[in-house]
Amino acid sequence: MVKDISTEQRILEAARRVFMKKGMAGARMQEIADEAGINKALLHYYFRSKDKLFEHILxxxxxxxxxxxxxxxxxxxxxxxxxxxxxxxxxxxxxxxxxxxxxxxxxxxxxxxxxxxxxxxxxxxxxxxxxxxxxxxxxxxxxxxxxxxxxxxxxxxxxxxxxxxxxxxxxxxxxxxxxxxxxxxxxxxxxxxxxxxxxxxxxxxxx
Amino acid sequence: MVKDISTEQRILEAARRVFMKKGMAGARMQEIADEAGINKALLHYYFRSKDKLFEHILxxxxxxxxxxxxxxxxxxxxxxxxxxxxxxxxxxxxxxxxxxxxxxxxxxxxxxxxxxxxxxxxxxxxxxxxxxxxxxxxxxxxxxxxxxxxxxxxxxxxxxxxxxxxxxxxxxxxxxxxxxxxxxxxxxxxxxxxxxxxxxxxxxxxx
DNA sequence: GTCTATAAGTAGATAGAC
DNA sequence: GTCTATCTACTTATAGAC
Missing domain, CATH: 1.10.357.10 (Tetracycline Repressor, domain 2)
Structure with a gap:
C-alpha cells in the first residue's frame, strides 16, 4: 500500500507545472510524463485518468x-x-x-x-x-x-x-x-x- | 469571388463566441459548426484550418x-x-x-x-x-x-x-x-x- | 513499479456527391 | 456552397511482459 513517494511526487510536480502553464485542455499526458522523466503508462498507474490527475492538482x-x-x-x-x-x-x-x-x-x-x-x-x-x-x-x-x-x-x-x-x-x-x-x-x-x-x-x- | 456574407459571418460570430469562452486549445471545430448551424466541412471550406480560423478571430x-x-x-x-x-x-x-x-x-x-x-x-x-x-x-x-x-x-x-x-x-x-x-x-x-x-x-x- | 506495445476514442482535415 | 462519409493524426487509456 505504501507507494513510492519519489515517483508520485515527481509526477505531481510535473503535472502541476504543465497544467498551470497549459491549462486542462492544453496539457498533454505525454508532456507531463516527459517532464516527470517517466512514461505515460505510469501516469495512469498512479492516477487512473487525466481528469483525476487534474482534480488532484486543483x-x-x-x-x-x-x-x-x-x-x-x-x-x-x-x-x-x-x-x-x-x-x-x-x-x-x-x-x-x-x-x-x-x-x-x-x-x-x-x-x-x-x-x-x-x-x-x-x-x-x-x-x-x-x-x-x-x-x-x-x-x-x-x-x-x-x-x-x-x-x-x-x-x-x-x-x-x-x-x-x-x-x-x-x-x-x-x-x-x-x-x-x-x-x-x-x-x-x-x-x-x-x-x-x-x-x-x-x-x-x-x- | 463574392462569398456568401451571411454564412461566413455566422461562422465568424460562432467562432468568436466559442474561442473566447474555451480558448484555442479547448475549442472544438464541431462546437463552432453547431453554434453556426452548419457542419464541420464548411468551416474548412471557408477557413482551411482551425489555426487559420483562430488567427482570423485573433x-x-x-x-x-x-x-x-x-x-x-x-x-x-x-x-x-x-x-x-x-x-x-x-x-x-x-x-x-x-x-x-x-x-x-x-x-x-x-x-x-x-x-x-x-x-x-x-x-x-x-x-x-x-x-x-x-x-x-x-x-x-x-x-x-x-x-x-x-x-x-x-x-x-x-x-x-x-x-x-x-x-x-x-x-x-x-x-x-x-x-x-x-x-x-x-x-x-x-x-x-x-x-x-x-x-x-x-x-x-x-x- | 515500470516498461513497450496497442487499443479505443476523439478531433481536424479531405473526398466526393448533390 | 453545402452536405455525408471517410481518412488521418493525435491523445487518452489499457494489456501484458519484465
Whole structure:
C-alpha cells in the first residue's frame, strides 16, 4: 500500500507545472510524463485518468491558497495591516509561479460547478470574516466606508495583472527587460499597499 | 469571388463566441459548426484550418482593441480625463463580453511570439504616446509623479478582475446575485475612476 | 513499479456527391 | 456552397511482459 513517494511526487510536480502553464485542455499526458522523466503508462498507474490527475492538482492548489488565507485571517490585526500583509505574501507567491492566477481563473470559468463547493467552503468563509471585520472598523470610524467586494476586486486585480500580462509588460518594457522585471514586480507591493492605505485611511477633516 | 456574407459571418460570430469562452486549445471545430448551424466541412471550406480560423478571430479582436485605443489617444484631453474615458468604454465592452480579457491574456501567455508583432505595432505605439503625455503633465506639476506601467497595470487590473473572476464574485454575492451583478460591475466605473483621480490629483499643500 | 506495445476514442482535415 | 462519409493524426487509456 505504501507507494513510492519519489515517483508520485515527481509526477505531481510535473503535472502541476504543465497544467498551470497549459491549462486542462492544453496539457498533454505525454508532456507531463516527459517532464516527470517517466512514461505515460505510469501516469495512469498512479492516477487512473487525466481528469483525476487534474482534480488532484486543483485540490492541491486551491487548498494551498485556502490555507494561507485562513492562516492570515487568524492573526488579530487591523484590516489595513491585514491587506498589506496579504499583498506581501501573495506577490511573493506569484513571483514563484506567475501562471497561478490565470490558471485558476481560467479553470473556474471553464467549469464553475467543479469549484462551487470548494469556493463556498474555503474562500467565501474567509471572506465572511473579512467582511465582518471591515464593516466593524468602518462603524468605529477607523477606516473609510468601502464596499468589501470592490476593495477585494481592486487589490486582487492590481496584484494579479502584471503577472497575468507578463509577456505584454515584457514587450512594453523593451530590450533591457529581464533585469527590470523582478524589480518592477517587487515594486508592485508598495504600489498596492499605498492604494490600500489611501483608500482606507480617513482624511482627518478635523485635524 | 463574392462569398456568401451571411454564412461566413455566422461562422465568424460562432467562432468568436466559442474561442473566447474555451480558448484555442479547448475549442472544438464541431462546437463552432453547431453554434453556426452548419457542419464541420464548411468551416474548412471557408477557413482551411482551425489555426487559420483562430488567427482570423485573433486579428479581429486585437484589431478592435487597438482601434478603440487609437481613437481614444487622438482626443486632445488631459491624462486623467483620458483614463476616466477609457474606464467608461472598457467596462462597457466587458459587460458585453466578459471572456475577452481572460481570453487575450491566456492566448498571449500560451503563444507570446504570435503576438509580439501585433503588440509592438498596435499596443506599444499607443503606450508611447500615453507615456509622453503622462511625463509631460508630471513635469508641469499638473499630476503626481507615477510610473506609467504601474498606473496602467493598476487600472487594467482593477477593471478586468471582476469580469475574469465572475463565477467567484457570483459565489461570493450569494443567492440574489443576478440582479446585483450588473449593478456591481457598473459601479466599478466609479470605483476605478476615483482611484485614478486620487492617484494623480496633487494634494495642494500650499492651499 | 515500470516498461513497450496497442487499443479505443476523439478531433481536424479531405473526398466526393448533390 | 453545402452536405455525408471517410481518412488521418493525435491523445487518452489499457494489456501484458519484465
Amino acid at each position: 485540490m492541491e492548489v486551491v487548498g494551498r491558497i485556502a490555507t494561507s488565507l485562513k492562516s492570515m485571517m487568524e492573526l488579530d490585526i487591523p484590516i489595513i495591516q491585514r491587506l498589506c500583509f496579504f499583498v506581501e505574501i501573495y506577490v511573493d507567491v506569484l513571483m514563484e509561479n506567475r501562471y497561478l492566477p490565470l490558471f485558476v481563473l481560467t479553470e473556474i470559468n471553464q467549469n464553475p460547478e467543479r469549484f462551487a463547493s470548494m469556493i463556498r467552503e474555503h474562500i467565501v468563509v474567509n471572506m465572511q470574516d473579512f467582511i465582518v471585520q471591515l464593516e466593524d472598523e468602518i462603524e468605529q470610524g477607523k477606516i473609510n466606508p468601502v464596499h468589501p467586494l470592490h476593495l477585494v476586486s481592486s487589490v486582487l486585480g492590481m496584484i494579479i495583472f502584471p503577472f497575468a500580462a507578463f509577456p505584454l509588460i515584457e514587450e512594453a518594457m523593451g530590450d533591457n527587460f529581464a533585469p527590470l522585471a523582478r524589480n518592477f514586480l517587487n515594486q508592485r507591493k508598495e504600489v498596492v499597499k499605498e492604494f490600500v492605505i489611501n483608500a482606507l485611511t480617513p482624511k482627518n477633516h478635523d485635524k | 486579428m479581429e479582436v486585437v484589431g478592435r482593441i487597438a482601434t478603440s485605443l487609437k481613437s481614444m489617444m487622438e482626443l486632445d484631453i488631459p491624462i486623467i480625463q483620458r483614463l476616466c474615458f477609457f474606464v467608461e468604454i472598457y467596462v462597457d465592452v466587458l459587460m458585453e463580453n466578459r471572456y475577452l480579457p481572460l481570453f487575450v491574456l491566456t492566448e498571449i501567455n500560451q503563444n507570446p511570439e504570435r503576438f509580439a508583432s501585433m503588440i509592438r505595432e498596435h499596443i506599444v505605439v499607443n503606450m508611447q504616446d500615453f507615456i509622453v503625455q503622462l511625463e509631460d503633465e508630471i513635469e508641469q506639476g499638473k499630476i503626481n509623479p507615477v510610473h506609467p506601467l504601474h498606473l496602467v497595470s493598476s487600472v487594467l487590473g482593477m477593471i478586468i478582475f471582476p469580469f475574469a473572476a465572475f463565477p467567484l464574485i457570483e459565489e461570493a454575492m450569494g443567492d440574489n446575485f443576478a440582479p446585483l451583478a450588473r449593478n456591481f460591475l457598473n459601479q466599478r466605473k466609479e470605483v476605478v475612476k476615483e482611484f485614478v483621480i486620487n492617484a494623480l490629483t496633487p494634494k495642494n499643500h500650499d492651499k
